Amino acid sequence: MQMAQAFVRAGYHTVAATPHMIPGTTWMPSIDLIKTQVAGLNQTIKDEGLKLKIVSGMEIALDPQIPDLLDEGRLLALGNSSCLLIEPSFQQLPPGWEQVIFSILTKGYSILLAHPERCAQLATNLSLIDQLIESGVYLQINWGSFLGQYGRAVARTAQLLARNGCIHCLASDSHHHRGHNPARMQAATAKLRKMLSQENLQRITIENPLRVLHGETPQPMIKSGVMTEKRKKPRWRFW
Numbered sequence: 001m002q003m004a005q006a007f008v009r010a011g012y013h014t015v016a017a018t019p020h021m022i023p024g025t026t027w028m029p030s031i032d033l034i035k036t037q038v039a040g041l042n043q044t045i046k047d048e049g050l051k052l053k054i055v056s057g058m059e060i061a062l063d064p065q066i067p068d069l070l071d072e073g074r075l076l077a078l079g080n081s082s083c084l085l086i087e088p089s090f091q092q093l094p095p096g097w098e099q100v101i102f103s104i105l106t107k108g109y110s111i112l113l114a115h116p117e118r119c120a121q122l123a124t125n126l127s128l129i130d131q132l133i134e135s136g137v138y139l140q141i142n143w144g145s146f147l148g149q150y151g152r153a154v155a156r157t158a159q160l161l162a163r164n165g166c167i168h169c170l171a172s173d174s175h176h177h178r179g180h181n182p183a184r185m186q187a188a189t190a191k192l193r194k195m196l197s198q199e200n201l202q203r204i205t206i207e208n209p210l211r212v213l214h215g216e217t218p219q220p221m222i223k224s225g226v227m228t229e230k231r232k233k234p235r236w237r238f239w
């Protein structure tokens with residue numbers, strides 16, 4: 001409930017609860033368990049008089065077992081969508097990851113890739129990010145990355161992605177109420193305002209997250225809306 005209150009204070013009206021799903025480990029919550037917990041939480045939130053809705057999902061570790069788990073009906077998409085929140089590991093993508101992505105997409109699901117800026121392999125080989133976007137994968141970046149929460153290298157990657165118009169959604173990636181407060185969100189927004197147009201900021205913070213939850217296609221950032229200051233010109237571009 002403390003997290004719910006923090007989200008309300010930060011101006012949220014909807015939050016996707018995405019417990020980790022790590023194939024092959026004990027972190028494999030059932031869909032029934034997640035839905036029951038989310039329903040109970042929504043009831044408590046309502047009883048407390050808070051204006052906040054929790055929708056269910058999973059943060060699924062990118063793993064070769066995903067296609068089989070999908071066939072077995074053990075993976076949960078975000079909200080009322082068929083969009084899976086897929087988390088790359090912090091170091092290297094698993095062998096055969098291209099086939100896993102292809103398989104998920106051909107089964108009719110879309111993919112929102114959680115915090116690619118925190119994956120060392122993607123951050124040091126940005127053509128892979130380009131490849132992912134071209135294959136239809138959507139990118140979700142953490143607010144905290146812009147504030148240096150995960151270190152300077154991650155912050156640099158997040159800024160490059162923002163300046164090059166490669167972000168579809170921003171997310172809090174909250175794990176605890178103390179790490180999520182309005183001041184932190186406002187600080188991240190202030191940084192992003194220097195890089196992005198208001199239209200793009202609105203798109204990746206409000207419009208696209210809602211599109212995802214409603215099963216609609218998130219829209220890419222508007223290229224002309226990306227403000228590139230001369231001295232901060234990116235070294236590479238995706239298009």
Ligand SMILES: [Fe+2]
Nearest residue numbers: 059087114115
């Ligand atoms: Fe994550």
